[in-house]
Amino acid sequence: MTQNVTAAPAAPGSAPAPQWWRDAVIYQVYPRSFADGNGDGMGDLPGIAARLPHLRDLGVDAVWLSPFYASPQADAGYDVADYRAVDPMFGTLTDADALIREAHALGLRVIFDIVPNHCSDRHEWFLQALREGPGAPVRDRFHFLPGKGPDGELPPNDWESVFGGPAWTRVEDGEWYLHLFAPEQPDFNWDHPAVHEEFRSVLRFWLDLGVDGFRVDVAHGLVKASGLPDIGHGEQVKLLGKQEVPYFDQDGVHAIYRDWRRILAEYGGAERIAVAEAWTPTVERSARYLRHDELHQAFNFEYLTTDWDAAALRAVIDRSLTAMNAVDAPATWVLSNHDVVRHATRFADGDGDGDAARGLRRARAATLLMLALPGSAYLYQGEELGLPEVTELPDEVRQDPAFFRGAGQDGTRDGCRVPLPWSGRRAPFGFGPAEGGPSWLPQPDSWQGLSVAAQTGDPDSTLEFYRRALAVRRAHPALGAGRDIVWLPSPEGVLAFRRTGRGGSFVCTVNLTASPLSLPTPGTLLLASADVGPGAGRTVLPADTTVWWAA
Incomplete structure (x- = not known):
């Protein structure tokens, strides 16, 4: 993975830049919840810049920031009033420039959100x-x-x-x-040439500042079917990402992204990228956004929404690799983001009991599985701390617009957006500069033991586990970029596969069952998500455990 980052466009005739994004680990920062630099209870750009060494030490390659543009904040900044300005609650344009420069100095690339489907009603x-x-x-x-x-x-x-x-x-x-989202978010009409020209200008504005790429919000939504035809029934939200609707995933979006790809290519060849948030009915439809002259990556939501089940995971892994290989694009893998329940909580249910210990055990195992797969991985802030979803927020502090509309989504997105704990014994646990200071969403008292400071140096902590996993992934010659895995024979409820490349061989074994299993030892132990037991040529894998082997 490349660590030498430049903010300048490539010189004409220069050699093609390495495609760093094919095996990158990219960390999502939700700005209002990452770090508060001025003590007002809201995260901001100076706070993020000050905490970038944490991401360098974690071992990620790039940081993606959710929107911080000028906005009335009707939908946490996804209602943009000015695409070229920083909202004062997050800082200034100078702060954005400083953040990019600091990230580059630390060897981190920077991806900004862009919101082209809709703007603010204050635009x-x-x-x-x-x-x-x-x-x-x-x-x-x-x-x-x-x-x-x-x-x-x-x-x-x-x-x-x-x-x-x-x-x-x-x-x-x-x-x-x-407005396909909140009333405060009117949809642009992408049949109008002025809309195209405006976003060409916005892309160039931030590329000129040195940003390394964009995450394209609602990438599937820009073009609507001609005539805006009726669908014919209600409860349409249940169809989203499952079957075709006339306002999502229309063929016309692809011409837009071919245009954008040409702009990105002006800045450093293969170095500047765009990542599609594209909810489509199939992973094959998502792959269409990644043809050689369109975008570079797309989030793998089918993988994110797959249950902790061996057969289901194997099927989605196979489909993902097949679809992405067909367009020579890297697969991406993600377990959590700012719109879904944190996976440490999603995986907690056995028989509906919500066992937190089970959830964390599975979350760690799922992380090792994800990081072992070919392609690029996305981490959501706080998952490296093992943070659970905050499920008991008082109604009066909630800010998710879906919560107030009483239909559509469940309105629970606030629970994954609670500010991070960094240190200390009292809330907001180092999120801001003052102990006991404000925080835009309250943190549970139990998060004292989950802070960065509390977990640093503890070999059993989730934070140190993530640091080890990313270090091994970076160092092992068979991990990172690639196209294929070879499935190995395994009992029901177990996934085992081999990867080879660059002079090394690697095996990943996952026990997704509720019981310990004794399995043949395929090589030298590299890392495990839980303690494993040795045997005579065999290894005992506890329930919900992933093991990496040098083979």
């Missing part, structure tokens, strides 16, 4: 569209339509918001506008 274009009224050319940059019914009192079609309720809101002059 100047949308405010102008409201002021100028029906028939104004600027309205064509969004989806403004007259309603149905005798007086236009009904929405233009039956589309529903991902956050619940109708996907249309009526304005005072009688027209309706489309």
Whole structure:
């Protein structure tokens, strides 16, 4: 993996840059919850910059920041009012520049979120569209339509918001506008050339500042089916990512990303990348975003949503590798992010009992499995600490817009966004500069023992486990980038596979059953997610345990 990072575009005729992203471990920072530099209870860019050594020491290759742009924060910054400005709650443009420079100095690449499907209802274009009224050319940059019914009192079609309720809101002059998410997030009309040109400019603005790539929010949503046809029934949120709908994963999005790929190529050849957040019905559909002239990676949501089950995991691994190899793209693997319940909690259920110890044991095993697979891995802030989901937040502190709409998503995203514990005996546990200071979401008292300081140096801690795993992954010649694995014979409930490459061979064994198993020892023990027992040519793997071997 390359550690020499440059912020300058490649010189004409220079050698192609190494494709660092094919085996990168990328760490997601949720800015409001990572580190608070000024003590106001909200994470910010100076706080992130000060904590970047933690990510270097962890052993990741890049950091991805969720939005910090100027925003009314109706949806935690995914409602952008100005794509070229930093929201004052997070700092300044100078702070963004300093963060990029500090990350590069530490050998870390930097990926910023970009939100092209929708903006804020405070964006100047949308405010102008409201002021100028029906028939104004600027309205064509969004989806403004007259309603149905005798007086236009009904929405233009039956589309529903991902956050619940109708996907249309009526304005005072009688027209309706489309918002696939919150009413404060009007969708752009990507049939309009001004929208294309605006985002070309935004990409170049941040690339000129030195950013190494973009995570494309709702990459599957930009283009809507011609005529905006009805779907014909309700509860559409249950279809998302499972079957085709006329507002997601339309073929027209691919021309947009071919255009963007040309822009990225102007800055360092293969060094600048784009990552698609593309919820599609199949991993094969996701692979279409990664053809040689489109984007570089796509999140593997099918893998993220797979249960802790050997047969199901083997099937999704095979499908993912087959689909990505067909377009010569790296597979990606992810277990948690800012929109889903943390996997230490998701994996806790056996018979619905929510056993936290079981959840953490499985989470560690799942991490070793993920990091053993060919391609790139994404970590979500706090998973290296073994943080569970915070499931008992008072209603009065919640900020997830889905929670307040009462339909659509479950409205539980606040639980994975609680600020990180860094040190100390009292909340906010080093999140801010003052002990006992404010925190935009409260942390459980039990997190004192899960802080970075509490776990550093403890060989049994989840943090040190992650550090060892990433160090072994970086050092072993058969890990990281690649295309294939070879499945090995194994009992029911066990996954075992071999990887070879660059002069080495590696075996990963995973016991997904609820009981210890004695299995043949395939090589020299490198790392295990739990203590394993030796035997005569055999090794006892406890329940829910992954082991790495040099073979």
